[in-house]
Amino acid sequence: MDKLKVGIIGTGLAFERLHYPAYQELSDKYEIVALCDPEPENTRPWAERLGLGVNNIYTDYRPMLWRGDINVFDIMVPIENNFRVTEDVARAVAHQHGRAIICEKPLAANYEQAKAHAELPRRYGVPIMIAENYRYSEEINIIRDMVREKRIGEPVYFINNRVICFPEEMLKNDFARTEWRQHPVFAGGVIMDSGVHDVAAMRHIFGAIDKLQAFGVPQHDDFAPYAVLNVNLRFHSGVTGQFSFYSAGKEMQRPLVGLRIFGTSGMIYLEESDCGTINVSYNDGRSEQVRYRPQRGYYNELLNLYNALTGREIISVTPEMEYGDVKTILDMLRSAKNGSIVEVDSTSSYIPAYRPNYQPQFEYHPVTWH
Ligand SMILES: NC(=O)C1=CN([C@@H]2O[C@H](COP(=O)(O)OP(=O)(O)OC[C@H]3O[C@@H](n4cnc5c(N)ncnc54)[C@H](OP(=O)(O)O)[C@@H]3O)[C@@H](O)[C@H]2O)C=CC1
């Protein structure tokens, strides 16, 4: 099989730090053949590095879509553009065999766009993978397996605590330096941008959410409507949990609260996604440390797409699945605003709604880990 030819849309931080290293690791499967970014200063160094001529560099992605030689369009643009750009690409490559789209998380900026995005694969007959790396990461999948295998007995409840000091992060050479994150025009600001990963992890491990209720402490800084959001969750499985997302302050204690899952015969503890160890403690005094490789989500997601396009797997994280993650964040914001209990997922199943028009590459299944 020839390498899949990739057109990049948006050559910012996510491309440089996350997707490009994964493409390098999978250079026997993917070849980047075109780049698009509104700012030529952003693409020039990449063109040199990748040996791409001027004909393969674009400041507007639309002419790039007319090319017949690109298999995969990889969209890494500010969140407010995710839906519009993905729909433009889907329309251009509609019903063309061997073509697919990657769109970064979160798939959209509001409810309406998220719903419309979830319908794009069926509407245009194009496979779309959402690059929600938490659902492809080793640690979240190991924990999901532990819970399903009842390693700690029946799961009863969890706490999941995330603290980010966005005001400090803004001063670093990292994601928070971008203007579109500091002054977001999409719902929730950093709660959507970063919190959607935590929601993806919780739904990946525990399944669909029945109801939630959130309280928030409002703040005036643009980057998030609430300094902290405290959310109570009940899953269709019966598990309950508490999620806190604090983006305006600092965590000064170690070990971090992290993710702690309590079961009838023990507990699972992940201090943070980069720590490399999942701790499992049993009520009888035994304990074990399970090692994993952090940050493998980007590699695993590209491998899943390659395997899907070559007929060996099906795409694990579809827009339909990610729709639920984004809806959950929007539901949290709605609950905090209205003081209401909100119903989240109407079904406890992950099977896509368009199953009647079954097409193997769109169906959800757990991927093989590499
Ligand atoms: N999975 C993960 O862990 C992460 C995911 N992300 C996701 O990746 C996406 C991009 O984030 P990030 O790279 O940090 O943001 P950046 O701002 O660093 O990069 C985005 C780039 O896209 C360009 N761009 C904007 N509009 C268009 C367009 N219409 N066509 C082509 N290019 C465009 C921007 O140009 P200009 O600046 O000129 O507007 C910019 O160069 C977001 O959706 C984000 O949520 C980001 C980080 C981590």
Ligand SMILES: O=C1CO[C@H](CO)[C@@H](O)[C@@H]1O
């Ligand atoms: O997805 C992402 C990972 O987390 C970062 C910071 O917490 C975000 O800004 C980024 O978009």
